[in-house]
Amino acid sequence: MNQLDALEAKSIHIVREAYRSLGNVCMLWSIGKDSTVLLHLARKAFFGHVPFPLVHVDTAYEIPELMKDRDRLSLELGFNLIVGQNRAALEACETFPEGRVDRLTCCRKLRTEALRHTLSGEWPRLRMDHVRGELVEDTDSEPFTGVIVGVRADEEGSRSKERYFSPRDVDNDWDVDDQPPELWRYFKTDFEPGTHVRVHPLLDWTELNIWEYIERESIPVVSQYFATDGRRCRSLGCEPCTEAIDSDAGTVAEIIEELRSGSLSRIAERSGRAQDAEDGGGLETLRRDGYM
Amino acid sequence: METILNTTAEDAERLDIVVVGHVDHGKSTVIGRLMADTGSLPDGKLDQVRAMCAANARPFEYAFLLDALKNEQEQGITIDTARCFFKTSRRHYILHDAPGHVEFLKNMITGASRAQAALLVIDAQEGVAENSKRHGYILSMLGIRQIAVLVNKMDLLEWDERAFRAVADEYGEFLGRLGVRPTRFIPVSAREGANIVDRTDQAPWYDGPTVLGQVEEFERLEDDLDRPFRMPLQDVYKFTASSDDRRIYVGTIETGRVSPGDDVVFLPSGKTSTVKSIEVLSGPSPSEAYAGQASGFTLDTQVYVKPGEFIVRADQDRPHVATRFRANVFWMGTAPLVSGRRYLLRIGSSKVPVELDEVLSVLDASDLRSVEGASQVERHDVAEAVFVTTRPVAFDTADALEPTARFVIVNGYDIAGCGIALEALEARGANLTRQRRYATGSVDSAERSRRYGHAGRAVVVVGEPVEDVTQIAARLERRLFDLGAHSYFLGATDVGEERQVLDRDARLSNLGEIAWGMADAGVVLVTPVGDLDRFEIGQMRSLAAPHQLLVVGIGRGAPDLDADLEIASVTDPDEAVQAVLRALTAAGVLPEYEI
Numbered sequence: 001m002n003q004l005d006a007l008e009a010k011s012i013h014i015v016r017e018a019y020r021s022l023g024n025v026c027m028l029w030s031i032g033k034d035s036t037v038l039l040h041l042a043r044k045a046f047f048g049h050v051p052f053p054l055v056h057v058d059t060a061y062e063i064p065e066l067m068k069d070r071d072r073l074s075l076e077l078g079f080n081l082i083v084g085q086n087r088a089a090l091e092a093c094e095t096f097p098e099g100r101v102d103r104l105t106c107c108r109k110l111r112t113e114a115l116r117h118t119l120s121g122e123w124p125r126l127r128m129d130h131v132r133g134e135l136v137e138d139t140d141s142e143p144f145t146g147v148i149v150g151v152r153a154d155e156e157g158s159r160s161k162e163r164y165f166s167p168r169d170v171d172n173d174w175d176v177d178d179q180p181p182e183l184w185r186y187f188k189t190d191f192e193p194g195t196h197v198r199v200h201p202l203l204d205w206t207e208l209n210i211w212e213y214i215e216r217e218s219i220p221v222v223s224q225y226f227a228t229d230g231r232r233c234r235s236l237g238c239e240p241c242t243e244a245i246d247s248d249a250g251t252v253a254e255i256i257e258e259l260r261s262g263s264l265s266r267i268a269e270r271s272g273r274a275q276d277a278e279d280g281g282g283l284e285t286l287r288r289d290g291y292m
Numbered sequence: 293m294e295t296i297l298n299t300t301a302e303d304a305e306r307l308d309i310v311v312v313g314h315v316d317h318g319k320s321t322v323i324g325r326l327m328a329d330t331g332s333l334p335d336g337k338l339d340q341v342r343a344m345c346a347a348n349a350r351p352f353e354y355a356f357l358l359d360a361l362k363n364e365q366e367q368g369i370t371i372d373t374a375r376c377f378f379k380t381s382r383r384h385y386i387l388h389d390a391p392g393h394v395e396f397l398k399n400m401i402t403g404a405s406r407a408q409a410a411l412l413v414i415d416a417q418e419g420v421a422e423n424s425k426r427h428g429y430i431l432s433m434l435g436i437r438q439i440a441v442l443v444n445k446m447d448l449l450e451w452d453e454r455a456f457r458a459v460a461d462e463y464g465e466f467l468g469r470l471g472v473r474p475t476r477f478i479p480v481s482a483r484e485g486a487n488i489v490d491r492t493d494q495a496p497w498y499d500g501p502t503v504l505g506q507v508e509e510f511e512r513l514e515d516d517l518d519r520p521f522r523m524p525l526q527d528v529y530k531f532t533a534s535s536d537d538r539r540i541y542v543g544t545i546e547t548g549r550v551s552p553g554d555d556v557v558f559l560p561s562g563k564t565s566t567v568k569s570i571e572v573l574s575g576p577s578p579s580e581a582y583a584g585q586a587s588g589f590t591l592d593t594q595v596y597v598k599p600g601e602f603i604v605r606a607d608q609d610r611p612h613v614a615t616r617f618r619a620n621v622f623w624m625g626t627a628p629l630v631s632g633r634r635y636l637l638r639i640g641s642s643k644v645p646v647e648l649d650e651v652l653s654v655l656d657a658s659d660l661r662s663v664e665g666a667s668q669v670e671r672h673d674v675a676e677a678v679f680v681t682t683r684p685v686a687f688d689t690a691d692a693l694e695p696t697a698r699f700v701i702v703n704g705y706d707i708a709g710c711g712i713a714l715e716a717l718e719a720r721g722a723n724l725t726r727q728r729r730y731a732t733g734s735v736d737s738a739e740r741s742r743r744y745g746h747a748g749r750a751v752v753v754v755g756e757p758v759e760d761v762t763q764i765a766a767r768l769e770r771r772l773f774d775l776g777a778h779s780y781f782l783g784a785t786d787v788g789e790e791r792q793v794l795d796r797d798a799r800l801s802n803l804g805e806i807a808w809g810m811a812d813a814g815v816v817l818v819t820p821v822g823d824l825d826r827f828e829i830g831q832m833r834s835l836a837a838p839h840q841l842l843v844v845g846i847g848r849g850a851p852d853l854d855a856d857l858e859i860a861s862v863t864d865p866d867e868a869v870q871a872v873l874r875a876l877t878a879a880g881v882l883p884e885y886e887i
Contacts, residue, residue, distance in 0.1 A: 001515055001584045003306045003384065012586035013526070013544045020527050020599060044573045047540060047588065049531045078534075153375040161374050163402070181398040181624060181707050183405035183434075184698050185544065186638055190705040204386065206377055 011201035021189035022146030034150035053080035081128035084118025313413030324354025329489035332378035409438035515583035521548030524640030542588035555606035559686035596849035600642035612716035625708025740814035750807035755846030765820035804835020811839035
């Protein structure tokens, strides 16, 4: 069994385990490369079906083409799509692009808080209506007890400590100091009421693995990853906070070549994500708060 | 220094290595050096950490590279398992940095269980710590056979060969008693980067490889394709709502291989079928599924089984099916493992209530002395013990097939212990029993029967679809009542979800108690229960004893239920009810003339 086969098998096992044991499960989908690989793995795990909804947190500053791809894929592949948003913060213009808050606070409001309240069902959610082919207000406000997320351990320090099944308590806290043991194929799947679980099937994948798998499985990904005029995005966030890197890689094969060549090996993958640079440990601060 | 060349995931292998060692023995420094000296760090990372140290007036240490989390830097010890990725010209690696502090053994186990090889760091000056021995024991229990011991801080002992030998001899002798032969002992100074990636000239007496050299020599163990087929049934998928008629049995194959046409057996239920086709998302159906794959297949016949069973091949050695077994167990729960308490046993994909039956011996990790006579297993103890389950469970023993001998024990919501089964034992006790004994009055059942015109009996309607089960039970109550019998329908009998097995056992006990009480009161109780399996029906029967049950099995799965009356498909509900009445008459519950 080669490396990609082994990674794929483990991820599928984890996705199936989450579906079997966690009750009301959803999968977070950013339309980026990692969560799109995750979607493909779910379709493999369930033989073409996706038996849980995909949740997207729409910051309203997303790259417009991504939103078109999001709706199109949901309709084409027939999976349920749920969209959440921090409507209050947007109405009050409490965002970085509006100049009212710094990048980190903006992320916290538009992503972390929006996600938390979307998962809990406290804030209104939109749902894809497959008959009408558009998003409508969702009448269901059931909280999700499990959320499958495409984070990888090689992205940055705090993610390298994650468990495959990672509980968050009622206040959404991640108790890094006291994480449950996980061994062999046994994960923590029994939970006190009120806790919810983050499930991380891609934890052992590297950025290179992701691209090699995209190539092998011919998974379509959005065009922002491919270079035009010598620049491309390596990691996608909101439009105002995503910077392109210098690169000539215009195809999946060229991205793989670029990663293998080591020309990027000493630049952190999220270096184009401006919020990470704030406060010394921006991402970790966000993650303790519930950011993915 | 090793240069980093191109490797691809398709042809490169990946090896998971755990790095363990007692706190302050220099484990994180070893990893920091390994990452830095192989050029595996992002640009600026080293400078960033150096700057942070300067700002905090602390001397720079390579260990800080790993301590990415803020509170960890404050404590100065690794509290969790961090993954570090690096690659060489030969292959890719994940280094699992396992914490050394005794408080964090559960994290160490988490890291170690993912690995195929281990680097164990011992401080040459301080020597073998008790925790070093505990780590050695845990590695051996987890089944890790490739262990390289790094004798660190040799610079502080001026690279004295005798000091190195003393540690190597003492620890080698200890591992030997566990049946583990360490791959190699390597003298190093992680702080100076000596013998980590670059060879030092200060220990000319050492002619073995550097740590990196050793890491490259570790072998990747291939999945076991040639041993008996074992697939824990993780789930059964039916996406009929999306117009997909397949019934797919899924799971990750632990060992062996299976092909369409192979006869398979589900254990513990003992049901059999034949593999029809191996299912995939797209493309042609594979001719074989094998160890390591997250697979799924359809069967020639519809088999009604629940997740948790082991699927094995009929032509190969079978696992044991038992309710009692002997095992080695490592306990990490904060509360000790005690008898008289219900835990959850997870083995393969099954979850079964379990109790500690007996502690045979507790092992003192520091000197490997067996201590007999203990009645419980304390936190961080290693013990040999006997466990007893409330329902049969399938498993292999460590000597036969290690992957399917491994289990964990859940206390409340938490994984609190892990272990490996050594031997299946004869059954003894721990079946469900009625919680209370009741005193009865002076009216006996014969008197009651004469008065009521019929005997008491609990009729349990099981099977699927659940609508048929409930409908027949409800109609039966009405029909009996109209005939003048004392009938009673009890429909609040949801015995709980499959995954809440402890709950399920409790509710089953309750229901058995009610069945006993109602039958004893001379009433004909009618209760639809839906998804009871053969074993649970047996339990219900023993709970209701000395009264008998009349079990009515509905649907195509009925032949598997050991029912007293089978109704394969309900076309006419009145006819089904009539069949139950005839069965009650034949059993002497109702008098002949009533129907």
